[in-house]
Amino acid sequence: MPADRYHHGALRRAVLDAAVEAISESGPSALSLRDLARRAGVSHAGPAHHFGSKEGVFTALAAEGFTMLAEELETVSSGSMAELGVAYVRFGLQHRAHFEVMFRPELYDAEDPSVAEPRERTWSSLSGSARVATTYADQVSSEVTELGAWALVHGFAMLAASGAIEADSPDEVAALVRGAASMMFREPNGAASPREH
Amino acid sequence: MPADRYHHGALRRAVLDAAVEAISESGPSALSLRDLARRAGVSHAGPAHHFGSKEGVFTALAAEGFTMLAEELETVSSGSMAELGVAYVRFGLQHRAHFEVMFRPELYDAEDPSVAEPRERTWSSLSGSARVATTYADQVSSEVTELGAWALVHGFAMLAASGAIEADSPDEVAALVRGAASMMFREPNGAASPREH
DNA sequence: AGCCAGTCTTGTCACTGTCAAGTTCTGGGA
DNA sequence: TCCCAGAACTTGACAGTGACAAGACTGGCT
Structure with a gap:
C-alpha cells in the first residue's frame, strides 16, 4: 500500500520499526514521538x-x-542452564533495542497483560531449568538457585549490552556464559567449554 | 551562607542533592535541569x-x-566473594539514584577520568576476590570466574533495583546473594569468610 | 580606586508530548 | 447508488524542556 495514502494502513508496524531503529541509534531515552512520525x-x-x-x-x-x-x-528445550543463558544473552545482543526497553520498567506499563504474560513465561523457563539443574547435588534453597540463575544470566546480558564486557563477537560472550553457568550449576562442562590448558 | 545571595556558593552540592532527590522520586529519565534549578x-x-x-x-x-x-x-576486606556481593547489592539499594545513573552509560560521559578511575577500582575489587575464591578448585579460565562473579552480583543488584525480585528487606536480598555466591564459588556457606589462605 | 575573572541571571530559540478540533477515508446498511 | 457513522489521521496550539548568548552582579587583587 502506497505511502501517500491518508490511511497509512500499517502505522503500527511502521512506528514500531522506526522505534527500534531510533533506539538502536541513540538509546530509548532519546526517543521522540515526532521523530518516529517523520520516519x-x-x-x-x-x-x-x-x-x-x-x-x-x-x-x-x-x-x-x-x-x-x-x-x-x-x-531451547535441552534443559541445560548454560544453553538457556546463552540464548538469553544472545537475545539481548541481537535485539538490543527491545532488550533495553524491557528492563527499564519506568518507561512502560509493566502491569499490562500483553507484557506480564510473556514475562512470566520467560521467568518460568529460567527457574524451571535452574530447579532441574540442581536437583542432584545441592542443599541450597530453590529460591536461591532460581534467582541466582536469573541474576547470573541477566547480569551477563546487561554488562554485555552496556559495553562493560569487551568481547568481539556474541560467540565470545556465549562462551563466557556457558562457562559461568556450568561453574555455578556443575553441569557437565559440555563441548563448548573454553579450551583447557 | 544565606540562600538569597547572588553567589549561591554551594550550587554544586545543592544541585547534586536535588538531583538525587528528583531521581529517587521519578527516575533519571524524568530529570529536568529546570526542576533542579527550582529545587x-x-x-x-x-x-x-x-x-x-x-x-x-x-x-x-x-x-x-x-x-x-x-x-x-x-x-570489605574479608576477601569473601559472598560478602563483596552483599555489599554491592546493598549499595545499589541504598543509593538507588546514583546506582541507576551509573549503569546507564548513555546518560553521561563514561570516559571521563572522574568516572573511569573509581569504576576500575570497583572492578578490581570484584575480579580480585573472584580470582582468590577459585584458586583452589577450578579449571575454568580466570576470565570466566571474574566476569561470572561480576555478572552474578550485578544481575542481583539490577533485578532488585528494578523490583523484579520481591524481597521485603535488603537483608533478604543479601541472604540470596550470599547463597548464590557461595554456591558458585563453593565458599563455606556460613556467615563469615574463609580465614585460611 | 579600578579592574577582571568567575558566578549566576535573563531572554530567546528550536524542540518535545499531549490534547482538542478538524479533515479525510472506509465499510456497510438502505 | 447514496449516505453516513466512525475510524484513521492531520492541524493547530500550549506548556514545558535543554542549550546558548548576552547581560548583571560579586569579591578579590593590584
Whole structure:
C-alpha cells in the first residue's frame, strides 16, 4: 500500500520499526514521538494517536520483546542452564533495542497483560531449568538457585549490552556464559567449554 | 551562607542533592535541569552553567556513585566473594539514584577520568576476590570466574533495583546473594569468610 | 580606586508530548 | 447508488524542556 495514502494502513508496524531503529541509534531515552512520525512518514501526532501516548509505544515494544524472548527460550528445550543463558544473552545482543526497553520498567506499563504474560513465561523457563539443574547435588534453597540463575544470566546480558564486557563477537560472550553457568550449576562442562590448558 | 545571595556558593552540592532527590522520586529519565534549578533555588540556567550541560550533571553523579561504591567494596576486606556481593547489592539499594545513573552509560560521559578511575577500582575489587575464591578448585579460565562473579552480583543488584525480585528487606536480598555466591564459588556457606589462605 | 575573572541571571530559540478540533477515508446498511 | 457513522489521521496550539548568548552582579587583587 502506497505511502501517500491518508490511511497509512500499517502505522503500527511502521512506528514500531522506526522505534527500534531510533533506539538502536541513540538509546530509548532519546526517543521522540515526532521523530518516529517523520520516519514513518506521518504527521507529528500520528504515533501518539495510535498508541495513546509515548508510554504506549514503549509498552508495545516491551510486549513484543518479552514475547520473542519467551519463544526463544522455549525452543531451547535441552534443559541445560548454560544453553538457556546463552540464548538469553544472545537475545539481548541481537535485539538490543527491545532488550533495553524491557528492563527499564519506568518507561512502560509493566502491569499490562500483553507484557506480564510473556514475562512470566520467560521467568518460568529460567527457574524451571535452574530447579532441574540442581536437583542432584545441592542443599541450597530453590529460591536461591532460581534467582541466582536469573541474576547470573541477566547480569551477563546487561554488562554485555552496556559495553562493560569487551568481547568481539556474541560467540565470545556465549562462551563466557556457558562457562559461568556450568561453574555455578556443575553441569557437565559440555563441548563448548573454553579450551583447557 | 544565606540562600538569597547572588553567589549561591554551594550550587554544586545543592544541585547534586536535588538531583538525587528528583531521581529517587521519578527516575533519571524524568530529570529536568529546570526542576533542579527550582529545587536549588536558582535561576533556570544555573545548573547547566555549573555543569556545562545535563550530561555534566549525570557525569558528576556517576563519578560520585562509583567512588562511594569503590570505597564501600574496599572496606570489605574479608576477601569473601559472598560478602563483596552483599555489599554491592546493598549499595545499589541504598543509593538507588546514583546506582541507576551509573549503569546507564548513555546518560553521561563514561570516559571521563572522574568516572573511569573509581569504576576500575570497583572492578578490581570484584575480579580480585573472584580470582582468590577459585584458586583452589577450578579449571575454568580466570576470565570466566571474574566476569561470572561480576555478572552474578550485578544481575542481583539490577533485578532488585528494578523490583523484579520481591524481597521485603535488603537483608533478604543479601541472604540470596550470599547463597548464590557461595554456591558458585563453593565458599563455606556460613556467615563469615574463609580465614585460611 | 579600578579592574577582571568567575558566578549566576535573563531572554530567546528550536524542540518535545499531549490534547482538542478538524479533515479525510472506509465499510456497510438502505 | 447514496449516505453516513466512525475510524484513521492531520492541524493547530500550549506548556514545558535543554542549550546558548548576552547581560548583571560579586569579591578579590593590584
